[in-house]
Amino acid sequence: MENTAKPSNPLSQKDFMERPQLEALQFERLQKIVKHAYEHSPFYTKAFDAKGLKPEDIRCLADIVKLPFTQKTDLRDNYPYGLNAVPRSEIVRLHASSGTTGKPIVVSYTRGDLETWSETAARCFLMGGVTEEDIAVIGYGYSLFTGGMGAHQGMERVGATVIPQGGGNTEKLCMLIQDLGVTTICCTPSFFIHLMEVAEKLGIDLRKSTLRHGFFGAEPWTDEMRQRMEQGTGIKTHDIFGLSEIMGPGVAGGCDGRPGMHIFEDHYFPEIVDPQTGEQLPPGCEGELVLTTLDKWAMPLLRYRTHDITRLTYERCSCGRTLVHMDPIRRRSDDMLIVRGVNLFPSQVEALLLQVKGIVPHYELVVTREGAMDDLEVRVEVTPELFGDQVSVLESLRKEISLKIKSMIGINAKITLVEPGSIARSAGKTKHVIDKRQK
Ligand code: ADP
Ligand code: ZN
Numbered sequence: 001m002e003n004t005a006k007p008s009n010p011l012s013q014k015d016f017m018e019r020p021q022l023e024a025l026q027f028e029r030l031q032k033i034v035k036h037a038y039e040h041s042p043f044y045t046k047a048f049d050a051k052g053l054k055p056e057d058i059r060c061l062a063d064i065v066k067l068p069f070t071q072k073t074d075l076r077d078n079y080p081y082g083l084n085a086v087p088r089s090e091i092v093r094l095h096a097s098s099g100t101t102g103k104p105i106v107v108s109y110t111r112g113d114l115e116t117w118s119e120t121a122a123r124c125f126l127m128g129g130v131t132e133e134d135i136a137v138i139g140y141g142y143s144l145f146t147g148g149m150g151a152h153q154g155m156e157r158v159g160a161t162v163i164p165q166g167g168g169n170t171e172k173l174c175m176l177i178q179d180l181g182v183t184t185i186c187c188t189p190s191f192f193i194h195l196m197e198v199a200e201k202l203g204i205d206l207r208k209s210t211l212r213h214g215f216f217g218a219e220p221w222t223d224e225m226r227q228r229m230e231q232g233t234g235i236k237t238h239d240i241f242g243l244s245e246i247m248g249p250g251v252a253g254g255c256d257g258r259p260g261m262h263i264f265e266d267h268y269f270p271e272i273v274d275p276q277t278g279e280q281l282p283p284g285c286e287g288e289l290v291l292t293t294l295d296k297w298a299m300p301l302l303r304y305r306t307h308d309i310t311r312l313t314y315e316r317c318s319c320g321r322t323l324v325h326m327d328p329i330r331r332r333s334d335d336m337l338i339v340r341g342v343n344l345f346p347s348q349v350e351a352l353l354l355q356v357k358g359i360v361p362h363y364e365l366v367v368t369r370e371g372a373m374d375d376l377e378v379r380v381e382v383t384p385e386l387f388g389d390q391v392s393v394l395e396s397l398r399k400e401i402s403l404k405i406k407s408m409i410g411i412n413a414k415i416t417l418v419e420p421g422s423i424a425r426s427a428g429k430t431k432h433v434i435d436k437r438q439k
Helices: 010-016 019-040 042-051 061-066 072-077 111-127 146-158 170-180 189-201 223-233 346-353 391-409
Strands: 091-097 105-110 135-138 161-163 184-187 213-217 236-243 248-253 261-263 268-273 286-293 304-313 337-339 342-344 359-370 373-382 414-418 433-435
Touching (some): 019 042, 019 286, 091 111, 111 146, 111 248, 135 146, 146 236, 170 189, 184 189, 189 223, 189 359, 213 223, 223 359, 236 261, 337 359, 342 346, 373 391, 391 414
Parallel strands (some): 135 161, 135 184, 184 213
Antiparallel strands (some): 236 248, 268 286, 359 373
């Protein structure tokens, strides 16, 4: 049943704008940002000129398809300030995304951009039920990574009491949760699982703690992970999505209605395109998420290819919001592994592993190549109780996983059950794939 009661916070009321009104606002903002990008960023001037396109050619929202795409490589090639559209004196903050190879990607913000970012992160937390009464600990890294600062600003905007703990230092985090009466945590889902383990070792029962909300993002997580976290701690989990190129955490957030997230469309305009052809797909189709920043002035991004695979639906959600709804992001078009010709996403293996009793959600997929043949090894941790069990118990567990993998992807993977704690933990994004094949 639809929930018609709108929240009292004026920020949240923006989530309930009628679609015609929202679309009028989006178009007005789109026209302005396109003109701004064309006139002030040499990168866009060149890209528009190459297509013979002028800002005036954008006469309705649907005309967005006329705009050129931007890609991660554009940011890399124009490192560090090449996409900027304001003088350096107006830039008040820089962040950078990890960039595992080569130079990172640098993103610039004006004061106004930071306000927009805080607003959308705040709307995400309000949607999850955070109020001024909450005490929120930030467990994302405070660094060039946008996670820490982004969540921090959003929580402050809500008016919650914010504890800027940052990533890592898990034992101290457990202590803070207990001593300071923390009600809300923001961190990566895999770090929270690690926190649960550390708490257990310290003899802390998180179910009895004040913790009641967790906002998890920066990496994909499955329903199975959600269940483990909720059952293990009694908290309510919420999804939060973002990327540094567009803004940072809080581009989209989860509601109580259904799995997935609402995109704050008055600031970030979404499209779904075919990842191969780049052709825009109609609502309801799965494809690659493309985002346009509607009012980010320092570094506007037009039609940015996120590589995240999802689906959008525009029907009013059961929570009453009119904002577009996006399916949970479980995979990226570029994290697909091809093993012996079979396409495989780490999240598929995760979901399958977590259906097995005695398995903990710490795993890695190691791919090697012997001659022309690919080999997949799934290394996964088991619970301490199980690890100490008889060899025959572990052997039957190994067989069970092996059969499940075989029936899912049709290949015989080597299953290695490893000692609890032996797979590296990270306070940031967890790397699940080790591809040792020569590229
Ligand atoms: P980098 O990883 O390059 O440092 P970001 O931190 O900006 O840069 O990463 C953004 C990416 O993280 C997104 O494009 C998406 O793939 C992933 N991501 C962020 N939040 C979520 C989420 N809630 N669910 C799934 N994936 C997410
Ligand atoms: Zn909803």
